[in-house]
Structures are given as C-alpha cells and as structure tokens.
Amino acid sequence: MIERILVEPGKAPHLAGRDTADELGLKGKEAAAERLELLRLKLEKLQQRLFAEAKHSVLLVLQGLDASGKDGIIRKVFEGVNPQGCRVVSFRAPTSTELAHDYLWRVHAVLPARGEIGIFNRSHYEDVVAVRMLELAPEQVWKRRPAHIVAWERMLVDEGTTIVKAFLNVSKDEQRKRLQERVDDPEKRWKFRKDDLKVRERFDDYVAAYEDVIEQTSSRHAPWHVVPADRNWVKATAVATLLVAALERIDPQLPAAEEGLDGLQIV
DSSP states (O other), rough: HHHHHHTTTEEEEEEEEGGTTTOOOOOOOOHHHHHHHHHHHHHHHHHHHHHHHOOOOEEEEEEETTOOHHHHHHHHHTTSOGGGGGGEEEEOSOOHHTTSOOHHHHHHTOOTTTTTTTEOOOOOOOOHHHHHHTTTOOOHHHTTTTHHHHHHHHHHHHTEEEEEEEEEEEHHHHHHHHHHHHHTTTGGGGGGOOOOHHHHHHHHHHHHHHHHHHHHHSSSSSOOOEESSSSSSHHHHHHHHHHHHHHHHHHHOOOOOOOTTTTOOOO
16 A cells, blocks of 8 residues: 555655545455554554654654644544644744744744654645745745755654655545535534635645655655545545554664563552
C-alpha cells in the first residue's frame, strides 16, 4: 500500500490522474475496519514506547483541499491513543506577532517534543499554496519557499523527528457532497463558510498548486504520500498504515527498569 501512494522524490504526483476512490487493495469496508483496529492497537503500544523512551518524535502532516477529511482522520486514527503523548495543531491566519517573524517561526514553535506525536491539520505548506492562490505575497517570495522547507525538514529529521506527509486527494464531486452535507446538517453547518465556494470555483487551480509543491518537496528524508480520500475507511487505514510503519522504523524501546524489582511484593 505505501509504495502505491508514495511520491518518489523528483517525480510529479499526477494528482488529477489518480483515482480518488481507489480502495488500495483493502478488499472492502469490513476488512479495512478490521485492519484499522489492529493498526490502532499497534499505534497505541508504539506511541507508549515512543513517549517512554523520549528520544524521537513523529510529525504527521495532513494537507488537502476543503472537505478532504483531515478532522475525520485524526478522530479515527488516534482513537484510544494516550492524548498525553499527542498534540494536534491547526494553522489559521497568522497573528500580528507571527507576521513579525519568518513564516516558519510559528510552525517551529509547535513541533512535537521528543516522545510526542504531533499532528498538523494543515501546515507550513499553507505558506506556499494558500499564499500563492490568495496572492498574499509576490511570486518571488512563495516560489523560493519549497526549497526552504526541504532544508528545514532535513534539519528536523537529523534532530530525531520522523515526518509523515499525507495529501488527502478528494474528487471535486465528493467535495461537493461533503460541503452540501455541512450546509444541510445543523451540527456541521458551523464548519461552512460562503468563502469556501470561492475556493471551490478554483478547484483545479488548487490541485495544480499542490501538484507543484508536492513534486518540489517530496524528499528521501520526508516523502509525500497521496492518499485517495473519497472513501473515509480507505484514507483512515492508509494514514494509520503510514504512521505504524514510521514508528516501527524508529523501533522505540522502553527504558530499563530500576534494578532490584524482581520478586518485589507491594504491601
């Protein structure tokens, strides 16, 4: 599965040509649910070891167009995981303090500490794609940022952070259905903004912008994965697979217990 969604460094991701409803060989929703449950159990154990060892960290970067399902991924994948060792960060419009610094300053400040899993619901890639599409900075500014990010991520990896990057690739029709659901459901309406429709009008342009930035920033040390996002059960299982694989490569170990505990009876 991982090889199927991996974007090789220097290669184009071909987002528009990918099947957003691809089941990735999961053999149906029920089989995927069973696999996801096993992955969550592994994730829970590995996260506990990562936290106890406190030598490495993991950063999950979730990017995608509106209604691609970033929130749902976080709920489904991290169900049962100890929240003490996880932190979710969502990036909104920068504050005046953040604007007074370089664009990566606010991102660096919320990176996971050693022993933690950090989840970015949107990320530093907004400072390339959103800035480009909304014309928030001149082209010569946003065009140099992918190279900055590759070098910055290299530093993070060298310092002990494993980066897992997932682009949730949703189709235009599935996005329409999900946005309509937000409008129709009183419990979800708060998520919808009329400005979302302006972004939707430029769906293909946004896909093209992501095409460019993914090609430029999929590296050996922090590759991108394009996750088909039309089926919720597929994307949750795919992201869980990526996370568990990353943690298994780290292979965190529990610290040695204090000597003299064998046979100790608590009274």
